[in-house]
Structure formats: C-alpha cells, structure tokens
Amino acid sequence: MRRLAILACVMVAATPIVHAAEAPPGASACSGCHAPRGGASGGIPPIAAKSADEITATMLAYQAGEGEPTVMNRIAKGFTEPEIRAIAAWLVAGR
Amino acid sequence: MARTLINVPATAKRGEVVEIKALISHPMETGFRTGSDGALIPRDIIHRFACTYNGEEVFSADLFPAITANPFITFTTVAEESGEIALSWTDDQGNTQTETAKITVGQDPVE
Amino acid sequence: MTPWNPNRRAVLKTLTAATVTVTASAALSRPVHAQGAARVVVIGGGFAGGTAARFLKGHGLDVTLVEPNPTYTACPLSNSVVAGLRSLDRQTFGYDGLRRAGVTVVHQRASKVDAEARRVTLGDGVALDYDRLVLAPGIDMNFGALPGYDDKAAEIMPHAWKAGPQTTLLARQLEAMEDGGVVVMSVPANPYRCPPGPYERASLIAHYLKTRKPRSKLIVLDAKDSFSKQRLFQAAWEKLYPGLLEWVSLSSGGQVTSVDPASLTLVTDFDRVKAAVANVIPPQKAASIAALAEVADRTGWCPIDPVTFESRLRPGIHVIGDAAIAGAMPKSAFAANAQAKVCAAAVATLLRGEKPAAPKLINTCYSLVAPDYGISVAGVYAPSDGRLADVEGAGGTSPLDAPASFRAKEAVYAESWFDTITAEVFG
Numbered sequence: 001m002r003r004l005a006i007l008a009c010v011m012v013a014a015t016p017i018v019h020a021a022e023a024p025p026g027a028s029a030c031s032g033c034h035a036p037r038g039g040a041s042g043g044i045p046p047i048a049a050k051s052a053d054e055i056t057a058t059m060l061a062y063q064a065g066e067g068e069p070t071v072m073n074r075i076a077k078g079f080t081e082p083e084i085r086a087i088a089a090w091l092v093a094g095r
Numbered sequence: 096m097a098r099t100l101i102n103v104p105a106t107a108k109r110g111e112v113v114e115i116k117a118l119i120s121h122p123m124e125t126g127f128r129t130g131s132d133g134a135l136i137p138r139d140i141i142h143r144f145a146c147t148y149n150g151e152e153v154f155s156a157d158l159f160p161a162i163t164a165n166p167f168i169t170f171t172t173v174a175e176e177s178g179e180i181a182l183s184w185t186d187d188q189g190n191t192q193t194e195t196a197k198i199t200v201g202q203d204p205v206e
Numbered sequence: 207m208t209p210w211n212p213n214r215r216a217v218l219k220t221l222t223a224a225t226v227t228v229t230a231s232a233a234l235s236r237p238v239h240a241q242g243a244a245r246v247v248v249i250g251g252g253f254a255g256g257t258a259a260r261f262l263k264g265h266g267l268d269v270t271l272v273e274p275n276p277t278y279t280a281c282p283l284s285n286s287v288v289a290g291l292r293s294l295d296r297q298t299f300g301y302d303g304l305r306r307a308g309v310t311v312v313h314q315r316a317s318k319v320d321a322e323a324r325r326v327t328l329g330d331g332v333a334l335d336y337d338r339l340v341l342a343p344g345i346d347m348n349f350g351a352l353p354g355y356d357d358k359a360a361e362i363m364p365h366a367w368k369a370g371p372q373t374t375l376l377a378r379q380l381e382a383m384e385d386g387g388v389v390v391m392s393v394p395a396n397p398y399r400c401p402p403g404p405y406e407r408a409s410l411i412a413h414y415l416k417t418r419k420p421r422s423k424l425i426v427l428d429a430k431d432s433f434s435k436q437r438l439f440q441a442a443w444e445k446l447y448p449g450l451l452e453w454v455s456l457s458s459g460g461q462v463t464s465v466d467p468a469s470l471t472l473v474t475d476f477d478r479v480k481a482a483v484a485n486v487i488p489p490q491k492a493a494s495i496a497a498l499a500e501v502a503d504r505t506g507w508c509p510i511d512p513v514t515f516e517s518r519l520r521p522g523i524h525v526i527g528d529a530a531i532a533g534a535m536p537k538s539a540f541a542a543n544a545q546a547k548v549c550a551a552a553v554a555t556l557l558r559g560e561k562p563a564a565p566k567l568i569n570t571c572y573s574l575v576a577p578d579y580g581i582s583v584a585g586v587y588a589p590s591d592g593r594l595a596d597v598e599g600a601g602g603t604s605p606l607d608a609p610a611s612f613r614a615k616e617a618v619y620a621e622s623w624f625d626t627i628t629a630e631v632f633g
Binding site: 023025026029031033034035042043044070071074075076077078079083 | 261540543544547548551563564565566567568570582584585586588597599600601602604612615616618619621622623625626627629630
C-alpha cells in the first residue's frame, strides 16, 4: 500500500504544487541545507545531481556507520529504509 | 566538602528583617534512580538544613528526595544584635558542613 | 477523535491525487479562477514566516505575508558580527524574492486577530480575511522577568538577541572597550531562542578578546547548570581560551536576578558583578501578537498540534518557529524552516478537506567556537503522545574526539547552510 502511495507521488511530481503537498515524512527538510541546484564548492555536498539509488545507498551507508559524514549519519538514523527510499524518490522526482 | 555560597548582609539596623540565602552543590541523589549497570544508586541527600544566630536556631528545614540537586534556600530573620550567623547542612552519611558570616547591627532601630 | 486507518487513507490518497492535481493547476493557470483559491495570511517574515509564505504559495494558495520591517536581519551567524568577523549586511535580506514567488507582502504591523471572524487587522486599519492564519512572530524580550532590564537598559546593556542595531551596538561596545576590561554575559533559563547561541557568542567574544584584547576577561553568568553542546563547548574553551572565559553555572550562583544599567552591574543572589561591557540576554516569550491572538498560554509560548502546528487554543491559527512550543525541537532557524514546510503542507491538506499525515522533522544547528572551528547538533522529531518528540537513536552532537579537519569542515558547512537556507527563504 505504501508503494502505491509513493508511486502516486512520483507520478504527479511534475506539478511542483502537488509535489510539495505529497512530501514523504522528513523530505521537505533536506533543502534547508542542500540547494536544489548545484551547491557551493567546498560547502555542504550537493545532492542535486544524484540519483535516487545513490541517495538511498549513501544514507543507508551512513546509518550503518560507513563513509565520512559529519551530520548526516545522525540524521539518517532517524529514518527507516522505506522512509529513506521515499525521500530519495521524492527529491529526484521534484527536479 | 561540597561547595557552598552564602549571602548574609554585613550590616543591618536593629529590628530590620534581613534576607539570608544559601546554595550548596549537592547531587541530592534520590535513591530511586538506576545506574548504567541497572542497580539502584544509593540515596544520598542533604536531609537537614539549619541556621543559628549567635547560637540560637532561627530557621531549619527538613529536606526530602523530591528536593532538587544543588538546593537553594532563602529565608528571613530579624537582626537583633551583632554577631555570627551559622548555616549548616547535614547529609545522609551524617556529615555536617557549616559556614559562618558576621553581621554588624547598628544601634539605631529600624524606623 | 476517531482512530485513523493509515491503509485506508493511502488508498484514498492514491485515488484522489490525480483529481487534486488537475484542480490545483487549473486554478493557477487560469486567473479567473485564482480568486477562488483559499486565503492564508502569514504574520512574521523571518525564517518560519518567509518559508511558510513561499511554500503555501507553492501549494496554490492565495498568500499574504504581514511583516512590519522592509528587510529582515537574520540571527544565525550574527555572533560573528558581534566579534567583528562578519558584516551585518550579509545578515540582511529583502522581500522581493517572496514577491516574485507570488506572495503579497504587506509592510504593516498586525494589530488585531479575530479568530472567530477569521480576520487580521493591520496597523493602518486594513482588514485581511483568511481561511487559515499562520503566526510566525518570533520572540519578544520578556522585560518584566528581569528587574532593572527594559528597552532603555538594552541601549546600555545590549541583548543583541534580535539581529540588527542591537548586534551593531554590542560589537561597537566591544571595540571601544579597553584591553583589560571585563565582559559579562547573562544567559537565561530555558526556553529561549537558539539554545547554543549564548555559548557560541561567548566563544566568539573570547576569540575577539584573545586576538585583540588579550588582557581582558569574559564572565558568563548562567541561569542553567547544563546547556546545548556543553561538552563540546567546554572542551574547546579549555583548549582555545584557557583563563579567558569563566562560565558560572546556576549552582555556582550564576543566575542573574537583576541588573543596574547605571553602574553596568549584574546582580546575582550571591554577588554583584561590574562589567566594562554587559551583554544581557533576558528571558523571552512569544512576540506580542501571539498574546493578542490568544494563542500563547501562561508560559508566554504557544502550544500546538505536532502534526499541523495548529494552535491548541484557537482553531484556524497555526503557530511555527520560535513562538511555538514544539516539544523536543529547539528554537532555531533550521527548525523554523522545517516546521514551516510541514505546516504549509498541512494547511494545504486541511483546506482540501483532507487529514494531514504525521510528519517527521529535522533540525541541524551549527555553532562556531572559533572562525575555523564548528560544531553541530542535530535531531529528528516525530509526533508522539501529542507532542514532537526525539526519534530515538537519531541526532546528537559532533563527536568529542573529532580532528581539526572535522571542526574546520563544520565551520564551512555553517556558512554553506546559511547561504542555502536564506536563498530558499528570501531568494
């Protein structure tokens, strides 16, 4: 059932209005740090060009204590894998 | 011993109501908490506070586990004569810590 | 309240999503229908209000932002301005970006809120009717809570807890102080805007003294025994500012009970401390419009529903940002921005007659201990038992044993975050 709901989000995402309305839990906070386009070099790593699979894999790795995050490991631990997948799909669909 | 802060006015008029403040650094361990090993942390609180003025008790308080850590106590007394004010705290181990302060009371009575 | 069945909801959502899309975009693309869009008034144009206005507009609503000031001066990084490391211009933002996004911006003070009639009255007498109201007014200094301290005293002993002229005043006082002077800060009990903010400020003032006036000293009088990122701050102070910064906790008699601006003296229960420069951060409360709208409770802050941010006291009014009692979420710009997005989505959902889903919120807050030494605290929050609670196992501070490269990175990220979030809100 959750799958269906996510699918619906992805389908309507071309319209930014509803895209925002259907943000899965936690997703709308990402843009507070990660600029939708580009991102300052040397600053917070940009995610605008990353695929949903890359975003998901990175978050799951951080959750597992891998990689070299500063703060994202602490944030990733607040989400389940399906939640992370939903956020990643939504971020990519909103571009 | 534990760190204390006291505030007793250095001077007062005869008959003046003076405020006395006392703060002691103490964990006031309730005896109801468990430590990281799951065992109860033994109770360790200050259970009695008293103030004497030239040897005569003018204020006292019984403290209980619900009282905060680092208890701050404030009360008033009437300045009758120059002399010594002694504040004492007694903990569950039976240790008593006393701090004293001099107060000089003027001859002119308070209006 | 009847229990909500998530599965059933998901089905409904799937079935109706397409219909909603069509309706919403039609309303936007055809101006003749635009007047039918629900009206939302947002009071306050800071991180919370600015974000809410932009995202409410994004949801296709008719949005009016009420903000008395023509520009906004941001607090995050303003401690660097105090310490002479940054210009106040870089903290200042206009509202043209929000106008370009389609938000109607009105530079008036809201003077009255009638929750029954769903109407806001502005200082110039104009009335704005709303379907839903979002209050994001920020804080006011609670002058009544600290004897001796008021608007006039703040001109002598600045709080600098609202960025702007107060920030400049404190910076100038530090600049004018002779080497060897004693700077005294007073820090209030919780809750207040930006929990680690006073300690970042203490750090950067200490940095200023160390580099410019090394014979001086900073005393921090605190009404608390513990504070945000405490171990990180204290470890850094020991390393960077030994003997220069003295923190006096509540149980060491640190609580300031009154101030005397005439003699630049801060009074505690056990001492009187004379300052060359005094920075008094007083207790705070939700800004006055919250009390006027009757959404503030006896604490001075605004209780809210953790899913929609709707006031617990007045239906139809949502409260976000520093003014709200957001459970475990701190009063920070990041939190305000995250709350505003969740609130905007909830308002749009409610206006469609649907029930908003439980959100998750994030906070990340950077503090600078020195220009190249940043530390952070993060949290993830979800509604639980009617309040926003920490998601267990998530969040926390930067590691205590991190190398200098990690601290340097977080200092860079602090500025990077500021640039991104201000672009999102005001750009």
